[in-house]
Amino acid sequence: MTVLPPVVAEVAATALDLLPARLRKRVDGAVAKAADWPVERVADGVRVSAGDDTVVTLTTTAGGVVASAEAAVCSCLLAPACLHRAAVLSRAPLAEPDATASDAAASDAVDPAGASDPADPAVTDAPATTAVDTADTAHTGVAAPGSGAEPVTAGPPRPDPPGRTDRTDRTGDTGGTGQRASPGAPGDAEQAGDGTGAALTGVQGAALRALGDAAVGVLVAGVSGAGAVVRAEVLHAAHSARLAGLPRPAAVAVRVARRLGEARSEDPAFRLPELSADLAELLDAVQRPLSAAGPARRAYRPTGPLRLYGLFTEPVVTASGYAGATAYAVTPDGALRTVSDVAPGGPERAVQAAGAALVPGGSALPLRELGNGGGVILTSPTVSADGRIGGGGPVRSVRAAGCSWHEPPLDALWRRPPAAQLDAALDWWCRPADDRMAGGDLLFLDGTVTAAASTGGGPAFAVEGGPTVSLYAPDERPELPYAENLRLLAARPGLRLRLIARIAPDRPGGVCALAACWAGHDGEAVRADLGLRRLHRTDLPAVPAMPAASSAPPPPEAPAALPLELDLLRRAVDRTVAGGRAVTAAAADGELPRRLRAVGLSTGAGCARALEEASSARGRDALGRLTPADPDVFARAWLAASVYVSAAARSLLSAAWASSSGEVSVESQTRSGPVAVKP
Numbered sequence: 001m002t003v004l005p006p007v008v009a010e011v012a013a014t015a016l017d018l019l020p021a022r023l024r025k026r027v028d029g030a031v032a033k034a035a036d037w038p039v040e041r042v043a044d045g046v047r048v049s050a051g052d053d054t055v056v057t058l059t060t061t062a063g064g065v066v067a068s069a070e071a072a073v074c075s076c077l078l079a080p081a082c083l084h085r086a087a088v089l090s091r092a093p094l095a096e097p098d099a100t101a102s103d104a105a106a107s108d109a110v111d112p113a114g115a116s117d118p119a120d121p122a123v124t125d126a127p128a129t130t131a132v133d134t135a136d137t138a139h140t141g142v143a144a145p146g147s148g149a150e151p152v153t154a155g156p157p158r159p160d161p162p163g164r165t166d167r168t169d170r171t172g173d174t175g176g177t178g179q180r181a182s183p184g185a186p187g188d189a190e191q192a193g194d195g196t197g198a199a200l201t202g203v204q205g206a207a208l209r210a211l212g213d214a215a216v217g218v219l220v221a222g223v224s225g226a227g228a229v230v231r232a233e234v235l236h237a238a239h240s241a242r243l244a245g246l247p248r249p250a251a252v253a254v255r256v257a258r259r260l261g262e263a264r265s266e267d268p269a270f271r272l273p274e275l276s277a278d279l280a281e282l283l284d285a286v287q288r289p290l291s292a293a294g295p296a297r298r299a300y301r302p303t304g305p306l307r308l309y310g311l312f313t314e315p316v317v318t319a320s321g322y323a324g325a326t327a328y329a330v331t332p333d334g335a336l337r338t339v340s341d342v343a344p345g346g347p348e349r350a351v352q353a354a355g356a357a358l359v360p361g362g363s364a365l366p367l368r369e370l371g372n373g374g375g376v377i378l379t380s381p382t383v384s385a386d387g388r389i390g391g392g393g394p395v396r397s398v399r400a401a402g403c404s405w406h407e408p409p410l411d412a413l414w415r416r417p418p419a420a421q422l423d424a425a426l427d428w429w430c431r432p433a434d435d436r437m438a439g440g441d442l443l444f445l446d447g448t449v450t451a452a453a454s455t456g457g458g459p460a461f462a463v464e465g466g467p468t469v470s471l472y473a474p475d476e477r478p479e480l481p482y483a484e485n486l487r488l489l490a491a492r493p494g495l496r497l498r499l500i501a502r503i504a505p506d507r508p509g510g511v512c513a514l515a516a517c518w519a520g521h522d523g524e525a526v527r528a529d530l531g532l533r534r535l536h537r538t539d540l541p542a543v544p545a546m547p548a549a550s551s552a553p554p555p556p557e558a559p560a561a562l563p564l565e566l567d568l569l570r571r572a573v574d575r576t577v578a579g580g581r582a583v584t585a586a587a588a589d590g591e592l593p594r595r596l597r598a599v600g601l602s603t604g605a606g607c608a609r610a611l612e613e614a615s616s617a618r619g620r621d622a623l624g625r626l627t628p629a630d631p632d633v634f635a636r637a638w639l640a641a642s643v644y645v646s647a648a649a650r651s652l653l654s655a656a657w658a659s660s661s662g663e664v665s666v667e668s669q670t671r672s673g674p675v676a677v678k679p
Contacts, residue, residue, distance in 0.1 A: 004039060004088065005046060005058060006095030006321040006344055007066040009254050013235035014069055015089040016228060018081040028227040028264070030087035035265065037088070045071070050084040058088070064344035065095040090228045091265065093321040094235075094258045095344075200289050207244040210237040211253055212286035215279055216635045218256065222580025223263045223275070231260045249285040252278055276577045280642040283635060300382035300390040307332055308378065309403050309410060312500055312515035313371030315350035315480055315531040316342050324353035325532075327367040328439055329376075334409050336439035339389045341367060347479035354532050358397055365399050371515075371529060375400035387438035404525055405498050405517050413444040414498060418466030419658040421445075425503045426650050441502055443511055449495045458483075458513070459490035461499065467657055470510030474502065474531065481534040486513060488535050495540065508562060508653045562652055565595045569604050570645045572611065576638055581615050581629070588612035604648060607641040614638075 016027060040047045045059040045066070059071040066072060066089075074085040200208070214237040218226050238253035256278045262270035308329035317323045324342030331337060341353040354368040358376065365376055377400045382390040403410055421443050428440035447463040458471040471489070473482035489495065497518050501511035513530055520526040521541050528535060572592060576584045590612070596605035614637035619627045 003321070003346060004048075004092035005060045005064055005066055007058075007072075007089055007092040008068075008095050009235045009257065010239040011066060011069055011072065012089045012092065012094065013232045013239065015072070015080075015086045016232040019083070019086055020081065023081075023083055023086075024229055026083060027086055027090065027229065030083040031090050031228055031264070034087040034091045048088050050074070050076075050088070054084055056084050056088045058092070066092070067095075086228075090231070090261070094254055094261070095321065201244075204241075204244045204246055205289065207237070207241040207246055208249065208286055208289050211241050211246075211249050211282060213237070214253065215256070215282045215286065216631045218260065219279060219283075219577065219635055219638060220581045220631050222576070222583060223260065223272075223578050224583075225580050226260050227264065231257050231264075234260070249282060252282045252285065256282060272574050272578055276574050276642060279577060280639055280646075283639045284643070287639070300384050300388075302380060303383050304380075306337070306378040306381050306383070306389075307400065308337060308370070308376050310370040310372065310374040310376075311336075311405075311410060311413075313354055313368050313529045313532060314514055315347075315354065315475070316340070317347050317350055317475060317477065317480070318342075321345075323347060323349040325350055325356075325367050327358075327371040328442075329370060330409050330413070332409055334412050335387065336437065336442075337383070337387050337389055338438040339367065339370070347477050350480065351532065354529075365397065368529070368532060372527060373402040373404065375402035386436055405527065406525070414446055416444070418443070418445060418463050419654070422503065422657045423654055426654060429503075430650075442514075443499075443501045443503060445499045445501060445511075447497060447499065449489055449493055449497060451490070451493050458486035458510070461497070461511075470507075471499075471501070471513040472504055472507060472510045474512040474514065480531050482513070482531050485528070485530045485533075485535045488537065488540060489516070492540050508649065562649060562656075563599055563601070565592075565599050565601060566604065566645065566648055566652070568592055569596060569601075569608055569641065570649070572608065573638065573642050573645055576611070576615075581631075581634055584611065584615035588615060601648070604641075604644055607637070607644045610637040611641050 016024065019027065034048075034050070038049050040049070042057075045057065048056040048058070050056055053075070055075045057073045057075075058066050059073075061067050061071075069080070072080075072085055072089055074080065074082050076082050076084055079085055214234045217230060218234065221230055234253050234257045238250040238257070241247075241250035241253065256275065259270060259275040259278060261267075263272075263275070308331060311328040311330055313325055313327045315323075315325055321344055322342050323345040324340060326338050326340040326342070329337050329339070339358060341356055343349070343353075355366050358365045358367060358370060365374055370376060376397050378389070379396045379398075380394045382395065384390065405411065405414070425441045425443060428436055445461070445463050445466070447461050447466075450460045450462050450468060458473060460468055461471050462468045471486055473486055476483050489497070495518055497516045499513060499517075500515040501513050504510055504512050515527070515529050517525055517527045519541065520539065526539055528539070569592065572584070572587070575587065590609075593605040593609040593612070596602070596608055611634075614629075614634040616629070617633070618629045
């Protein structure tokens with residue numbers, strides 16, 4: 001099925017500006033109808049049939065992106081101020097701005113602006129061989145903010161925290177380098193800078209306030225009330241922030257708009273916790289204006305010859321219309337490096353890119369082969385500070401011998417205690433984008449498949465020196481064999497695995513399985529990228545004999561790692577994003593603060609009470625008439641609750657991994673599901 005090409009954010013936003021007021025009221029209905037309009041691929045783009053005599057034509061660049069307003073044309077008499085054009089552009093996925101950049105020879109990459117999508121590694125533009133992180137959509141040619149300007153405080157002051165007396169405050173440090181400070185922390189604007197001493201200009205302060213207003217508008221309306229017009233306001237604010245030299249908050253705002261579009265179109269890829277995390281990140285950036293003025297791009301610097309041992313290859317499919325593959329490799333000193341080939345396309349391109357030749361130097365070594373035990377030597381490569389390898393220039397590559405996961409230097413990755421790996425991965429999520437090293441969110445685990453997980457997440461996996469977790473599929477698209485492979489592994493209880501996984505931020509009871517290694521029928525090691533290689537029963541050994549149930553010692557019963565009451569607070573935070581302030585006010589009954597306080601989470605109880613009160617608080621004027629509720633107060637209360645849930649869940653989960661044995665489960669034994677751990 002032909003899909004719509006990615007559209008630059010400002011093109012999608014300006015399409016609605018041309019509509020008269022009477023047509024703006026009908027945009028959401030037109031977008032829903034556009035889902036049934038047939039799309040036909042043509043030589044330089046696509047044609048969308050919006051009726052018997054109406055055709056919308058989208059012309060794409062060489063990178064497959066609709067980059068200008070002139071590239072979207074409708075044949076009706078009202079064009080360009082018509083619903084057909086606006087509906088098609090509103091329904092199309094939002095493109096990464098760097099995909100339209102003309103600096104094909106540049107050897108630098110866009111910084112990731114956050115972890116909205118943990119499965120999106122670095123992206124390589126097809127014509128340019130320049131790595132672009134799909135988590136970021138920020139690219140600007142605007143000069144850095146001028147010095148000597150007075151600092152501008154954007155947005156309302158951060159909320160005062162309730163008393164910090166609960167067990168989370170005592171059990172773990174939720175601070176650390178780069179982690180978001182809790183609302184009300186001292187030195188909001190003074191201590192939050194980009195390290196250069198630069199202050200925001202007046203234009204930047206105004207752009208940041210516009211971003212804050214747009215985010216508050218989304219939060220007050222909720223997903224159910226945030227239609228195409230609200231989404232366009234977010235995109236306009238993002239465009240203004242990018243032009244003002246604030247690429248990072250602009251990138252987060254584009255992600256918010258993208259997720260709103262997914263929700264309105266009922267895209268299966270939409271996940272409410274991810275939208276909540278992005279909104280919290282955007283509001284937090286508004287609270288700390290100086291931290292929003294960091295650089296947009298990270299330089300790729302030439303280095304000497306680089307020897308790489310292949311680790312695994314991961315397919316990449318993003319919500320913004322990009323797909324490809326990323327190969328992870330290790331240097332002789334144990335440092336992780338990544339090589340990517342990602343461009344506009346669907347899931348089928350992920351499989352094609354995995355079989356394509358290694359981009360740097362045009363080597364005949366495919367990405368899949370590099371990740372599956374191959375080796376390579378790169379001469380004069382360019383490498384970013386976070387470990388991503390770029391292309392272009394004089395870089396050349398030649399094949400070299402690889403090694404197995406049980407040989408150095410790869411074997412050292414599995415030698416670290418699982419609890420220490422989890423702490424490092426959680427710290428990775430909390431760090432600023434500049435400090436995130438490639439592969440920092442990966443876990444390298446040894447263990448045994450025990451049985452099919454009761455939660456339906458996949459096989460249960462008993463980690464040596466750690467807990468028993470569920471193995472989840474990072475992507476459940478039928479084109480990628482993750483889910484099918486995990487079902488086969490679940491049918492082999494007792495099978496010992498050496499596993500590469502990624503923490504599941506919104507499912508702390510398990511991990512996302514990426515690659516695995518085990519002993520096959522003949523005793524030889526079988527190594528598989530679970531997202532690229534479709535396994536068969538012949539790839540797995542026979543079911544090993546399990547000890548009788550009577551002779552097997554029962555596993556010790558452990559307390560739930562994440563209490564039910566914390567999950568209820570997380571659900572209240574997400575419910576606010578889904579339904580807006582009106583739904584939050586309707587659901588407020590005072591029961592949640594009482595339950596949180598009863599289990600010792602007094603700070604969470606204060607956050608829940610503040611959120612309920614802010615959702616319905618309305619004053620009266622001198623004549624006794626009700627005044628409108630203050631949306632900024634409501635946003636501050638929601639941000640405080642969101643930050644608290646993230647910090648508490650991280651602290652409790654880390655403590656559970658540290659104290660558990662190989663048989664103790666950290667699966668949240670709540671009736672309503674696990675707690676989201678957001679960046």
